[in-house]
Amino acid sequence: MVAALEGAGLDGLAEWEEEAAKPPPRRIKDAKSAHALYRDAREADKENAYNRKVVNEMIDGDPPYDDQELDTLGHGDAVNLNFLEGTAVVESALSSYNDLTSSVDILWTCHTKYGDKAQRPELGRIISEEWTRINKEWSRFEFNVQHLADKFVKHGVGVAYFDNDVDWRWKTSGLGDFHLPRDTEACEEELEYAIATRSYTVSKLYQFIEDPEAAKANGWNADMVKQAIWNAYKGGLSSSPSLSDWEEFQVQIKNNDLFYGYAKAPKVKVNHLYVREFSGTYSHYMLDEKGELDDFMFKREDRFKEIGDCLVLFTYGIGNGYYHGIRGLGYKIFPQIQTSNRLRCRLVEGGMLGSSLLIQPSSAEDLENLNLVYYGPYAVLPPNMKTIERVVPNFAQNVMPIIQDLSRQIQNNTGSYAARAVTPESNTERTKFEVQAQLQQESTLSTAAMNLFYLPWKRLGTASFRRAQNRDYRQDDPGGCQVFEFRRRCVERGVPMEAIYKVDKIEPVRAIGYGSPGNRLLALNEIEAMAPQFDPVGRRNALRDRVAVRVGYEQAERYVPSIEGNQRPPIDAKIAELENASLRQGQLVSVQPGEMDDVHLGIHMGDMTHVITLVSQGQSDPKEALTYFQQAFPHCAAHVKQLAVDPLNKSKVNDIEHGLTILGEQAQQIQKALIEDMKAQAQAMQEQAMQQQGANGQIDPELQRKMEAHALAMKLLEDASQVKMGIKEKEANQRMMLKDVTTSRKLQQDHAQSKQDQAQAAEQAAREAEQLVAEKRATGGAT
Numbered sequence: 001m002v003a004a005l006e007g008a009g010l011d012g013l014a015e016w017e018e019e020a021a022k023p024p025p026r027r028i029k030d031a032k033s034a035h036a037l038y039r040d041a042r043e044a045d046k047e048n049a050y051n052r053k054v055v056n057e058m059i060d061g062d063p064p065y066d067d068q069e070l071d072t073l074g075h076g077d078a079v080n081l082n083f084l085e086g087t088a089v090v091e092s093a094l095s096s097y098n099d100l101t102s103s104v105d106i107l108w109t110c111h112t113k114y115g116d117k118a119q120r121p122e123l124g125r126i127i128s129e130e131w132t133r134i135n136k137e138w139s140r141f142e143f144n145v146q147h148l149a150d151k152f153v154k155h156g157v158g159v160a161y162f163d164n165d166v167d168w169r170w171k172t173s174g175l176g177d178f179h180l181p182r183d184t185e186a187c188e189e190e191l192e193y194a195i196a197t198r199s200y201t202v203s204k205l206y207q208f209i210e211d212p213e214a215a216k217a218n219g220w221n222a223d224m225v226k227q228a229i230w231n232a233y234k235g236g237l238s239s240s241p242s243l244s245d246w247e248e249f250q251v252q253i254k255n256n257d258l259f260y261g262y263a264k265a266p267k268v269k270v271n272h273l274y275v276r277e278f279s280g281t282y283s284h285y286m287l288d289e290k291g292e293l294d295d296f297m298f299k300r301e302d303r304f305k306e307i308g309d310c311l312v313l314f315t316y317g318i319g320n321g322y323y324h325g326i327r328g329l330g331y332k333i334f335p336q337i338q339t340s341n342r343l344r345c346r347l348v349e350g351g352m353l354g355s356s357l358l359i360q361p362s363s364a365e366d367l368e369n370l371n372l373v374y375y376g377p378y379a380v381l382p383p384n385m386k387t388i389e390r391v392v393p394n395f396a397q398n399v400m401p402i403i404q405d406l407s408r409q410i411q412n413n414t415g416s417y418a419a420r421a422v423t424p425e426s427n428t429e430r431t432k433f434e435v436q437a438q439l440q441q442e443s444t445l446s447t448a449a450m451n452l453f454y455l456p457w458k459r460l461g462t463a464s465f466r467r468a469q470n471r472d473y474r475q476d477d478p479g480g481c482q483v484f485e486f487r488r489r490c491v492e493r494g495v496p497m498e499a500i501y502k503v504d505k506i507e508p509v510r511a512i513g514y515g516s517p518g519n520r521l522l523a524l525n526e527i528e529a530m531a532p533q534f535d536p537v538g539r540r541n542a543l544r545d546r547v548a549v550r551v552g553y554e555q556a557e558r559y560v561p562s563i564e565g566n567q568r569p570p571i572d573a574k575i576a577e578l579e580n581a582s583l584r585q586g587q588l589v590s591v592q593p594g595e596m597d598d599v600h601l602g603i604h605m606g607d608m609t610h611v612i613t614l615v616s617q618g619q620s621d622p623k624e625a626l627t628y629f630q631q632a633f634p635h636c637a638a639h640v641k642q643l644a645v646d647p648l649n650k651s652k653v654n655d656i657e658h659g660l661t662i663l664g665e666q667a668q669q670i671q672k673a674l675i676e677d678m679k680a681q682a683q684a685m686q687e688q689a690m691q692q693q694g695a696n697g698q699i700d701p702e703l704q705r706k707m708e709a710h711a712l713a714m715k716l717l718e719d720a721s722q723v724k725m726g727i728k729e730k731e732a733n734q735r736m737m738l739k740d741v742t743t744s745r746k747l748q749q750d751h752a753q754s755k756q757d758q759a760q761a762a763e764q765a766a767r768e769a770e771q772l773v774a775e776k777r778a779t780g781g782a783t
Helices: 029-043 048-061 067-072 085-102 120-138 141-155 203-207 212-218 222-234 243-255 255-263 329-354 364-368 400-413 432-441 449-468 480-492 496-502 519-533 536-559 571-584 595-617 622-643 647-696 701-779
Strands: 003-004 014-016 106-114 157-161 169-176 192-200 268-276 282-288 300-306 309-315 359-361 374-377 378-380 385-388 504-507
Touching: 029 048, 029 192, 029 282, 048 085, 048 141, 048 329, 085 141, 085 329, 085 449, 106 120, 106 449, 120 141, 120 480, 120 496, 141 157, 141 169, 141 309, 157 192, 192 203, 203 212, 203 222, 203 268, 212 222, 222 268, 222 282, 268 536, 309 449, 309 519, 449 504, 480 496, 496 504, 504 519, 519 536, 571 595, 571 622, 595 622, 622 647
Parallel strands: none
Antiparallel strands: 106 504, 157 169, 157 309, 192 268, 268 282, 282 300, 359 385, 374 378
């Protein structure tokens, strides 16, 4: 029923034969089968491993020629330098990817299904901020991000994985110590197995089995772990330790941890094997890298529900469709960089040769007697020596064009990784639009390159947060202290624990500018031009992002603090709604500096429009509406005054004033209708009183009281209208008076200036006349 798959590095992996009645219980039979998988995968990866090795050497600065080979050929004195052009190209690309996570305030946006739709954005924002805070406070976060980007960029494949099903903290690797089956399509769901090689100190391995009962319950085979530790301590395969030997060694580990944990025993290499079962789940095994042990050191079957729970692969494209066919930046620039290094070495040698004096001795004895004799400013060669005249090649014409062409090839091959430098054709000053166009062309990462990184980054963030949601997470579990700190901070900020458990979606926050500070500044300049059209929160965020480009988000808090809540609508909307209730009761509400005036005006004017609609439909008392308007209109005018301070709000202020004018006209119509209605009621009551007086000669006291109250209310309403009209008239008269005064002052100033000009002209004419008379007298002429 169980057969071994032959070829493609799958030896030892069980197959479910179709004629079998049921699938085999597990696809890995024993530790020997697991080690066979590892051995075959490592053997199949030899060619790729060599490619990665030479690429790493080139980037790390190794010279283009082997020094030993040069010595053997008698060229030990030849120039053999690595000019680090490849290092610069890779570092430029890596800086862009590091910028994707360092230039954002929030790493991931968390969406929760807890509470109503109005609460969810605020709860999600707090969870996102605290989850980002925990990640950035994790000491290995920056290292892991940079290490992952290094593997992703250099070799095209980076791996982020979890070595258990509890810890939310992920680890990183590359294909150098993470082996996949050969000819596996570049899709995570196609992985039959994956093997990660990790090194553990003796002390670290011992901690896993220090509590035998807990170790066994978690899947550890204490005997195999002890054997692996003992083999490392003895320096090779030996018999199993006796009970007395192990007890003595155990005491030594505890009492002298550094010596026996590091110096005495080397690190133990352990393979983590993730195998997909027929059910679709992934089992987790651990075995020694050398294959010396008879059984697994660790075994947890069906530990992970899906591949994303144990590893995430970051791949730069799909290559030829298979993981081992994907190539990174290092492979793409290797030929040009190596050739460029060799040409530059020849260029240096040519320069050294061109600056040297060539001397040809007549014999070997003359060469031994070669010695320059100096006489003052002269240097004299010994006899039988002659200098050789030669023509030095023009390296600028022969070699430099080739080097420049190689540099252009590197730029073309790495366009999606790094910037294509755009050099202006002349030294003339460029316009703003020319500079913007250049920055756009120098955009460091394309959208496609960003997607290649952000798609697996989303899967990694989701898998990591899913572990932090585990209700059974204990504080003494790996990473438990950080998870409980994260939960505590969320609860202190008003987030219920259930909101964390119900986060169902994680979205990475994408950096502005595709990883390029220059392009990010260009994008923020465009956003700044559109900022007046944003709501207050949007404008503040735009300003905050602009400041963060220069000083970072941590320092940006000093200059542009984030809006507490940062929700839409902002908290001012709720304050404006509460103010509406006070205004309806006729209470005076002041306007304070720093309020979001446009938000307040939107809420107030919307409520006033609603009240007018209710009055027109007969669903609201006109008297109460007018009482509300008497307080609301001055309150809105104060907000408009504050809003008009900023010149950028000119068009918005004009629109608001136009809206308030329309509301005022509608309020006046309500007031006129109410006065007419009250007059009609007064006339009806007066006719009723006259009828009663004609019938029995008396007026009902209650009717008399209503008539008096009605007359008083009508008089107050008319007085209020007259007062309002009087105020408007006084304001108009005052404006006219101010205008008249201004005009009068201008006329007076013009008149005074005219008189002054006339006086100056008269004085000038008198001086000219006196000068003319003096000239005539000097020449003897008549006056």
